[in-house]
Amino acid sequence: MRTPDGRECKHYYQDFHRGRNVQRCRLQEENPDSERWQEGDCARCRVPDILLANADPDLLLKLTIRRRWLGLRREIQIEAFSRRDGTPVADPYVGRTDTDHPGLAIFRKALQDQDEP
Numbered sequence: 001m002r003t004p005d006g007r008e009c010k011h012y013y014q015d016f017h018r019g020r021n022v023q024r025c026r027l028q029e030e031n032p033d034s035e036r037w038q039e040g041d042c043a044r045c046r047v048p049d050i051l052l053a054n055a056d057p058d059l060l061l062k063l064t065i066r067r068r069w070l071g072l073r074r075e076i077q078i079e080a081f082s083r084r085d086g087t088p089v090a091d092p093y094v095g096r097t098d099t100d101h102p103g104l105a106i107f108r109k110a111l112q113d114q115d116e117p
Contacts, residue, residue: 004039007048011063027063035065035074045076053093058083061092 003012004023011027025037027047047061062079080092089095 003042003045003048005043007042008052009042009045009048010051011047011061012042025063027061028065031062031064033064035067037065038074041065041074041076044074046078050078050080050092054095056095059089059092059095 001009001012001014003009011025013022013024013026015022023039025041025045028034028037028041045063047063050059050061060081060083062081064077064079066075066077067073068075078092080089081087082089
């Protein structure tokens with residue numbers, strides 16, 4: 001669904017049908033340690049960019065909204081985990097490494113062998 005700032009995000013939900021006024025982030029609702037979501041949080045959120053860059057179905061994201069600077073500024077923290085084994089993913093934009101995909105390492109080695117004369 002399209003967020004208030006115009007990007008696509010599968011975790012954002014809105015419903016304005018027949019007088020309803022529902023807007024929420026489902027990813028934030030899964031984390032009880034987070035502050036409540038506000039509409040302006042979507043403009044600073046990196047989740048739509050991560051989802052656009054990485055299509056890994058085993059990627060789990062955890063969103064936490066916290067107050068910083070004496071409660072005047074809101075900070076959005078995003079953590080990424082692998083659904084298979086629960087290990088943290090270092091760069092959610094890239095996803096897992098070659099060690100997680102041995103077939104990808106073999107493919108890259110074959111490409112390098114092909115380029116060498």
